Amino acid sequence: xxxxxxxxxxxxxRGRHPRIALPDGSNREIASLLRVDRAMRYGEFIWxxxxxxxxxxxxxxxxxxxxxxxxxxxxxxxALVLFGTDGKPTxxxxxxxxxxxxxHRSTQYDAEMPYALWLxxxxxxxHASQVRYGSATHGCIGVPPLFAERLFNVISPRDLVAILPDxxxx
Amino acid sequence: MANMxxxxxxxxxxETRRWSRRGAAALALTALLVPxxxxxxxxxxxxxxxxxxxxLSLFALRSPHGRAAGNLHTTKPRxxxxxxxRGPSRINSGPFVPEERVLGQVRMxxxxxxxxxxxxxxxxxxxxxxxxxxxxxxxxxPFEGPPLGPGGILPANFSFTDVIPPVFPLRPDVPPPPGPPxxxxxxxxxxxxxxxxxxxxxxxxxxALRRRNGVTQRA
Numbered sequence: 590x591x592x593x594x595x596x597x598x599x600x601x602x603r604g605r606h607p608r609i610a611l612p613d614g615s616n617r618e619i620a621s622l623l624r625v626d627r628a629m630r631y632g633e634f635i636w637x638x639x640x641x642x643x644x645x646x647x648x649x650x651x652x653x654x655x656x657x658x659x660x661x662x663x664x665x666x667x668a669l670v671l672f673g674t675d676g677k678p679t680x681x682x683x684x685x686x687x688x689x690x691x692x693h694r695s696t697q698y699d700a701e702m703p704y705a706l707w708l709x710x711x712x713x714x715x716h717a718s719q720v721r722y723g724s725a726t727h728g729c730i731g732v733p734p735l736f737a738e739r740l741f742n743v744i745s746p747r748d749l750v751a752i753l754p755d756x757x758x759x
Numbered sequence: 760m761a762n763m764x765x766x767x768x769x770x771x772x773x774e775t776r777r778w779s780r781r782g783a784a785a786l787a788l789t790a791l792l793v794p795x796x797x798x799x800x801x802x803x804x805x806x807x808x809x810x811x812x813x814x815l816s817l818f819a820l821r822s823p824h825g826r827a828a829g830n831l832h833t834t835k836p837r838x839x840x841x842x843x844x845r846g847p848s849r850i851n852s853g854p855f856v857p858e859e860r861v862l863g864q865v866r867m868x869x870x871x872x873x874x875x876x877x878x879x880x881x882x883x884x885x886x887x888x889x890x891x892x893x894x895x896x897x898x899x900x901p902f903e904g905p906p907l908g909p910g911g912i913l914p915a916n917f918s919f920t921d922v923i924p925p926v927f928p929l930r931p932d933v934p935p936p937p938g939p940p941x942x943x944x945x946x947x948x949x950x951x952x953x954x955x956x957x958x959x960x961x962x963x964x965x966x967a968l969r970r971r972n973g974v975t976q977r978a
Contacts, residue, residue, distance in 0.1 A: 599812060607814040619814050625821035653822035667821065723827070755825065 597637050598664070599624050606662060609648070611751040613683040617646070620662030632720045634668035634736035638743070645748045647715075647740070649730060651679060651755035656715075656732060658740055666739060671724050671731030672755070679728050681754040684708040685747045698727065704737035708750055715740070715750065 600621040601607060608616040623635050643661025650657075651672050658666035672679040686706050693705040693716065702716040708730075717738070718724075718731025730752070732740065949957070
């Protein structure tokens with residue numbers, strides 16, 4: 590067992606784990622979070638898997654443009670995301686991953702969507718995208734390609750993805 | 760008698776334990792007394808050690824916060840009929856060029872107000888009263904050219920009052936005289952399409968009248 594590096598993650602002491610709320614009203618216990626002491630840049634990501642067994646789940650905060658991948662109570666990855674706009678907003682709620690497709694090509698938009706994790710039956714997915722300032726999607730969650738590959742490799746169908754609403758939505 | 764060394768050893772162990780306990784207590788007392796001696800409140804130190812960072816504030820720390828309004832482009836262009844002819848996707852074909860605006864309404868930037876050189880010291884703000892333009896003053900140069908009167912450019916009976924409407928002084932109690940009605944925007948001669956519509960209508964009326972009169976065959 591590798592000791593937790595305090596420069597990489599902020600570990601909460603046992604018995605004092607905070608709980609964060611999900612859109613469906615449930616709570617999740619947090620054992621540790623990645624230490625990011627500055628605002629992240631678009632397209633940048635942090636990945637630090639923990640050598641422990643645990644269920645993968647994903648928290649996406651549209652108000653903060655953030656995705657956080659958790660293994661059990663430990664955060665193992667984070668990045669900034671793209672999401673849909675007024676015309677095609679990203680749905681919020683808790684979605685189980687329906688299926689995965691490593692190389693998906695959108696026929697609707699004629700675009701590559703590598704490492705797609707399907708969340709809804711009408712085509713909303715988490716997929717690799719060119720995450721940059723000022724961009725948006727047609728309702729999907731766009732994540733940096735290398736981050737999408739790692740997330741694709743650890744997540745499995747029926748794992749939960751919680752999408753928190755964008756409170757600044759107009 | 761045979762258990763004397765063992766007994767002595769046990770006694771020594773107990774002594775060591777006792778002294779180590781006393782040492783730990785002294786250390787703890789020192790740790791408590793030193794901050795108070797230095798003027799630091801112990802309660803605050805304990806609270807600071809017990810305080811944990813809030814998980815949600817940690818999320819907010821790493822985020823650029825909410826997305827900026829407007830100026831958003833999609834990364835994926837909408838599918839066009841000719842896209843299939845063009846072959847592979849445009850994602851890997853060169854630098855990213857946004858093509859589609861997502862928001863329906865175009866947000867116009869307010870026009871930039873040029874800085875006015877008013878001669879006043881720079882106070883850091885733009886005055887909302889625009890100084891009027893300085894018109895040239897003094898005598899106009901004499902008109903040189905053909906005479907305006909008889910034999911000149913203008914006819915002999917020309918009067919400037921024919922051209923320039925008389926100017927009435929603005930008085931709030933006197934209503935201004937009614938001027939000429941504004942010119943109608945409808946041209947006097949109809950467009951060809953209007954003519955055609957009218958002619959077709961006349962023919963339709965004629966046909967209907969002839970049908971009603973029972974005139975079906977020409978004489």
